[in-house]
Amino acid sequence: MSYEFQRLHPTVQKWVYKQKWSDLRDIQKQAIDPILDGGKDIIISASTASGKTEAFFLPACSAITDEVNGFGILYISPLKALINDQYRRLEDLCEMLEMKITPWHGDISQSKKRIAKKSPSGIVLITPESLESLLIRESGWVKKAFSSIKYIVIDEFHAFIGSERGYQLLSLLNRLEILINRPNKPIPRIALSATLGNLEQIPIQLRSNSSLPCVIIEDSQKNQSTLKMKLSGYIESADKTADNPKESALNQICEELYTICRGDSHLIFANSRQRTESISAKLGDLCEQNIVPNEFFPHHGSLSKYLREELESRLQKETLPTTAVCTMTLELGIDIGKVNSVAQVTAPHSVSSLRQRLGRSGRRGSASILRMFIIENELTANSNIIDKLRMELLQSIAMLRLLISNQWFEPADTEQFHFSTFLHQILAILAQWGGVRVNQLYIILCESGVFSKISIEHFKTLLVHMGNKNLITQMSNGELTLSDMGEKLVDQYTFYAVFKTPEEYRLINGSKTLGTLPIDSLILPDQSIIFAGHRWKVKDIDPEKKVIYVKATQGGQPPRFGGEGMHIHDRIRQEMLKIYSSGDYRIYVDNRPIDFLDTVARELFHEGLYLFDKLNLEKDWIVQQGKDVYILPWMGDKIVNTLVVVLTRADYKATAFAGIVEIEKVKISEVIKYLKEFLQIKPPTNTDLAKDIKDKSTEKYDNWLPESLLTEGYGQKVFDIEGTVKWLRLKLNTKL
DSSP, X not given: OOHHHHTSOHHHHHHHHHTTOSSOOHHHHHHHHHHHHOSSEEEEEOOTTSSHHHHHHHHHHHHTTTOOSEEEEEEEOSOHHHHHHHHHHHHHHHHHHTOOEEEESTTSOHHHHHHHHHSOEEEEEEOHHHHHHHXXXXXXXXXXXXXXXXXXEETTGGGTTTSHHXXXXXXXXXXXXXXXXXXXXXXXXXXXXXXXSSGGGHHHHHOTTOOSOEEEEEXXXXXXXXXXXXEEEEEEOTTOOSSSOOOOHHHHHHHHHHHHXXXXXXXXXXXXXXXXXXXXXXXXXXXXXXXXXXXXXXXXXXXXXXXXXXXXXXXXXXXXXXXXXXXGGGTSOOOOOOBSEEXXXXXXSOHHHHHHHHTTBSOTTSOEEEEEEEEEEOOOTTOXXXXXXXXXXXXXXXXXXXXXXXXXXXXXOOOOOOHHHHHHHHHHHHHHHSOXXXXXHHIIIIISSSOTTXXXXXXXXXXXXXHHTTSEEEOTTSEEEEOHHHHHHHHSGGGGOOSOOOOEEEEEETTEEEEEEETTSOOOTTOEEEETTXXXXXXXXXXXXXXXXXXXXXXXXXXXXXXXOOOOOHHHHHHHHHHHHHTOOOEEETTEEEOOBOHHHHHHHHHHHHHHHHTTTTTOSEEEETTEEEEOOOOOHHHHHHHHHHHHTTTOOEEEETTEEEEOSOOXXXXXXXXXXXXXXXXXXXXXXXXXXXXXXXXXXXXXXXXXXXXXXXXXXXXXXXXXXXXXXXXXXXXX
């Protein structure tokens, strides 16, 4: 073993020998010195199943073996399931070290928490929401129990960056350091992730005030794995009707998946809960038709904890062939054992998401296997330009090329204000401390905290509005405190989460809870639905108890779950343009072209390429098709959104889909003339554009914001006027 290994605690070394490891992995060796030396933040970026967890915990546990007066390590995870998984993984090591390890979230029994409260030590595994709850409700105990913490480790850090939860988490960590009197002696933060874009920019996302230096550790082996990949195309029939149901493309895909997956373990990512239910039910039907045991099970956030954990346990045991049809719930690092392959039905949400999913297969030295299934509509005389260009297929190809050839994936959008989360943190701090002076609040949240983009003017505007809404009040000594409405919000059990938690119904069959559905899913008595991979008939709905009672039946369709789509990055659409411009979709490895499309997908690609060439879209970004005009910017959704609103403000009927802007019943010359005139005037701001949008509420507490901040925040999130003007100047100069 190496020199670094000798620095580990003897019992930790003994545990490593017990695992029969011949040596530590590269990232594990690299992490030992900076973690044990302390005084610095660390980012460990390595692929799934590369040993990131041990890279942190082996040296960190070595450093806290003698600490008995309070917790030594605070581990933070985005998922309760991941906490349960890490608890199982660390249990043996902690037992050998005689070190306590405490999982802490909403599903953990009060008896376990009481034990930890009496004598806190070792490791605590927690979600941001549970940490928020402790800071508000039991800050005195937290100050004592967390005062000895040597390390804070954040798992799946990419899942937090730029999001509401990410801003809450960094604010929580800042508040924790203030509570335990450590603002001038910060606790080292360690971030673990397999998917971090623009690594050089990550340290500022881990600690916004940069009060500690940051070390970045990358896995030198991460690009050496073997990948087997295939993209298959399917055509949805144009004359498929209820009276004449031709075999749908999704049914064809399910039959292919049944043949491929049966007899082994796989993951099928279906992007939406609705499609997840539909695919798992069809695969279950095929098992029943062939009189064989069912091996296909759904996994998504609306299913009950019991059903999800039952499937996770089955995958971990590796004793039965098991295929999970899932959403993003199995994208993060829950240990589910080895799966033979990953399938992606429809285009992935993002390149980073695709990378996470791909990392789930090919463990233990075997090749990673990715199969992608893309559906395009059959072309008719009435087909639109989006179908003719085969945009979903093209986007999928572009994502694969960016991931494999460029090792690129989306950086987080860190330019947003997150006023909703800011308001939440104001309420949380007042609930925690009782009363806080205005200047102290601004220092905690903005000057030393994560909300540095929020100005004093923003801050003042929000405080005045919160006072008018009876959320806060100012006492005679100048301190701010919660008012009646603020106390009501904080007292709600949903307060600790900054993401939306919609009101839901429980689905019950007999005495068994199957899961939950949003209250706006439009479920009616006697309706047949698909849920948990099975078909049910709604017996009764109890609106007071918020319960839907179901019984087994035949037929049915998945219910509508809701959810928000993902924004497409500029780089993806630029790669799409590059592919069609070159006429070559293949990926090159050592200068050898790799063709990963099946026959149908190749035909679909060449159909799209034919129209691209026919319309001269390599040079022409705007085309006339019949009475309508189409703009193809080949840029991300922010610029596409901006173009739509800029045109709508001039009374054009403009819409966008798949990155293409459609303007109805207009001449191309008129659109170009207007856009040239637009460039001659002072452009509107992102905030100006947002004023035209009626429903701007996207985050949990947006409805409590003043209109000015809601509009400014929405504009920053959705539009890019600067990028749009730059793009228009470039394109319109070619038309002058």
